[in-house]
Structure formats: C-alpha cells, structure tokens
C-alpha cells in the first residue's frame with residue numbers, strides 16, 4: 438500500500454492520516470443489476486447514477502436530500518478486468534437533442550459510485566472528515582443468473598428438464614424441428630462430432646426463436662446459447678439435450694455422441710457458469726432483478742406463468758439451501774433483493790400498486806417453491822425514466838385512466854400506427870384489483886391491455902439548472918438497497 442506523504446503541519450498531518458484511515462475503512466456495497474435482455478438494466482443504472490450525482494430526481498430521493506453536505510461521484514472501478522459501464526455514452530444518448538434509448542449491452546460491466554457526507558461522530562467531525570460508501574454496480578445478463586441452476590444438475594437431469602419444456606404447450610411450434618432431429622438421430626451410436634454441431638445449431642435456433650417471440654420465457658437456456666458474447670462459435674456451446682437411450686447401440690464405453698454431449702455440458706458448467714459464480718455472483722451483497730412484467734401481462738395468464746417459471750430459476754440461484762454447494766460457497770452475501778417491474782410508466786399511476794402486488798405474488802410463490810431463506814425481498818413498480826404522464830378521459834359515466842407520451846415509430850393501438858413524432862393519448866387498460874386474477878386464464882387474456890413503447894422524453898431543465906430526471910419508484914428501490922448504510 439502506498440503511504441501518504443505527510444504535511445509538516447501537525448494538524449494537517451493528523452487530518453491526512455485520518456483521511457487515509459477513512460479510505461481504508463470505507464465500506465463497499467456490491468450491487469448486482471440483472472434482468473433478461475431489454476428488461477431495462479442500462480436505463481436503470483444510468484438513472485440511479487444521474488439522480489444520486491446530480492440530485493435532480495423527481496420525485497426527490499427525500500432521505501438522501503435530508504443529509505446535509507451529501508454528494509455522490511464516480512470513481513475508477515476496482516476490478517481492471519471488467520469493462521466499465523459506459524455511463525457517459527448512455528447519458529449522452531438520453532440527453533441528445535433528439536433523445537434516443539441507449540444501445541443494447543450484452544456483457545458484464547461495472548461502475549464505482551461513491552457517496553460522501555460529513556462524518557457524524559464528534560472525533561471525525563473535529564478533523565473535518567467525511568464518511569464514504571462505495572457502491573460497485575455490476576450489470577450482468579439475467580441469462581447468466583438462470584444458468585447458475587445448471588451447476589447442481591447432471592447432464593441427464595438437465596436433458597430431462599429441457600426436453601419436458603420443449604414438448605410443453607406453446608413451445609412445440611418452435612421446438613418441432615429440434616424434436617424431429619432427435620427422433621431421427623441415434624446419439625448412442627459411435628461418436629460423431631458433426632451430430633453435436635448440427636444438433637446444437639438446431640437447438641439454439643429453437644430457443645432463440647422462442648425467446649424472441651416470447652421474451653418472458655426466462656427458463657430457456659443455456660444462457661450463452663442466447664447471448665454467446667466471446668464464446669461465439671466455441672465448441673463449449675456444441676451440446677444439446679438428449680433422451681436417455683433405451684439400450685446402448687454402437688459406441689464403445691465413453692465414445693458415443695451422447696458421451697461427447699455430456700462432456701461438453703460439464704465443460705460449459707466448469708468453464709462458463711462456475712467462473713461467473715466465483716468471480717462475480719458470489720461477491721454481490723445486494724441485488725436488483727429487473728423484470729419486464731408488463732410484457733408478460735400483455736400475453737395473458739399463460740405468459741405470466743412463464744414469467745413465474747423464470748422466477749423459480751432466479752430464486753434457486755439465491756437459495757442457499759442447506760445441502761447445496763451454493764450454501765457452502767455463499768457464506769454471507771446477498772441479504773436484500775429488489776424485484777422491479779420495469780416500464781411502469783406504460784400504465785396509469787392507479788395501476789402501479791396493482792402491478793407491484795402481481796409481481797409480489799409471483800415472487801413470493803417462487804420463493805416458497807425454491808425454499809429461499811435468508812434474503813429480504815421487496816417488489817417495486819419502476820420506471821427508471823418516466824416517458825409519459827397520466828391523463829384521465831371521460832366518456833359518459835366512464836373515466837378512462839390514460840397516459841400521454843410519444844409512442845415509438847411503428848407502434849400501433851387499435852389500427853392507429855404512430856409516427857414517432859407526435860404525442861398520443863393511450864388507454865393501456867387497468868390492471869386487476871385482485872392480483873390473483875392476472876394468473877387466472879379465465880380472467881386474464883392478451884386482449885386486456887394495450888401497451889406501446891414510448892420514446893425517451895426531451896430533457897426538462899429549470900432555468901440555468903441541470904435536467905430534471907423524472908422516474909417512478911426509483912427512490913423506493915434504492916431505499917431498500919442502500920439506505921441502511923446511510924446516516
């Protein structure tokens with residue numbers, strides 16, 4: 438460690454020593470931000486950093502605003518081998534003259550945010566010292582989180598689960614080619630690498646198409662088949678699930694195609710999943726899971742049940758069950774998790790609590806099934822960047838809870854196609870008062886809602902001021918995640 442050069446003035450030297458000690462004693466919270474692709478991770482992190490550094494959140498972060506002398510700023514991140522979260526680029530996109538949403542990000546990234554306030558204890562106060570808190574924000578794909586469940590599964594167990602899913606209602610249209618390939622292929626025959634390559638290609642094609650059409654199907658994986666990143670084309674991605682052979686055919690012990698697939702599955706766990714767990718996931722203290730729950734609601738009760746299945750996978754990753762290897766490797770860690778239903782600005786504020794209640798139901802049921810223990814949960818309806826405002830429209834006796842914003846070009850409602858320039862008033866539908874109704878196929882159908890994507894709003898600044906950042910629920914999410922560290 439580099440020691441500070443001390444001043445010849447004793448008081449200044451003491452203060453310097455105090456600062457160096459305070460640096461050493463600065464607590465660090467490692468905050469994981471995850472969610473499936475397009476869930477809203479990048480916008481969330483950009484919003485969080487901007488609101489804390491600029492203090493222009495609306496509604497304000499009241500608890501933080503009450504700390505006299507509070508400030509927040511970015512510092513160089515501690516881990517040199519993780520790419521930095523490109524905060525400035527994302528902010529530039531959102532604050533551009535014609536604002537645009539940030540580019541999609543497909544890999545892990547990190548950012549260190551430091552919060553600082555005058556020390557509250559008399560000794561440190563006497564030296565004019567500050568107290569600080571580092572928040573290391575780690576943005577990683579939700580697909581990697583779901584993969585953690587593979588570590589406890591053998592190739593045979595994973596195959597049985599993956600094939601059960603492939604044959605389930607609603608997925609046959611995507612999995613048909615893969616299932617036909619399995620029918621005509623003898624994986625218990627002598628090893629043939631071309632079969633592994635061909636089968637993995639058809640399997641990847643099936644899960645990619647299914648996920649594209651139904652983004653809430655979080656349980657489909659393995660994650661790197663969907664988001665290969667640096668592993669594009671790697672042999673580690675050339676396996677697929679198979680049926681247990683009725684009898685061993687041609688291949689001599691350990692030399693069948695199925696043996697190769699099993700080996701590659703084990704390598705995937707060892708070289709891809711386990712390092713993510715050890716280097717990143719096991720070091721997290723707090724976690725926010727962003728969920729595009731409105732898209733699931735849009736698909737009716739069936740899509741919501743897919744979302745629940747995905748949440749089961751998420752919960753198992755957080756479950757340090759008594760016998761699991763995770764409990765051995767995860768001695769302290771994640772003690773608070775926020776589940777956030779993102780893009781809550783797609784609905785009127787009268788439905789925000791209902792959205793939260795639906796997510797809460799899905800989360801608590803998944804948590805019971807996964808027997809999650811130890812962590813505290815909170816569900817929040819969130820719009821990291823609010824793009825709409827509420828408008829009530831009356832027609833006769835009826836009041837419609839509508840929203841107004843600029844829908845993205847090409848979005849449509851009831852035959853009206855939007856041009857991406859003019860604002861429009863949309864009635865998205867009211868969410869059910871009883872959250873259980875959303876899970877009931879007799880009561881929830883895809884026709885109930887009309888959600889459209891909106892353009893990011895132009896920046897609103899007060900005269901000579903920095904832009905105001907409008908959001909929904911950001912302060913509640915952050916309160917649960919870090920406020921116990923604040924004075």
Ligand SMILES: Nc1nc2c(ncn2[C@@H]2O[C@H](COP(=O)(O)OP(=O)(O)OP(=O)(O)O)[C@@H](O)[C@H]2O)c(=O)[nH]1
Nearest residue numbers: 474475476477478479480538541542780820821822
């Ligand atoms: N209306 C609204 N839309 C949002 C909000 N946050 C995200 N979106 C929309 O969701 C899209 C994806 O948001 P991102 O923050 O890039 O999501 P991501 O999870 O980082 O996505 P990947 O990097 O592709 O995994 C954006 O392009 C917006 O269209 C929000 O607060 N309000």
Ligand SMILES: [Mg+2]
Nearest residue numbers: 478479541542
């Ligand atoms: Mg992103």
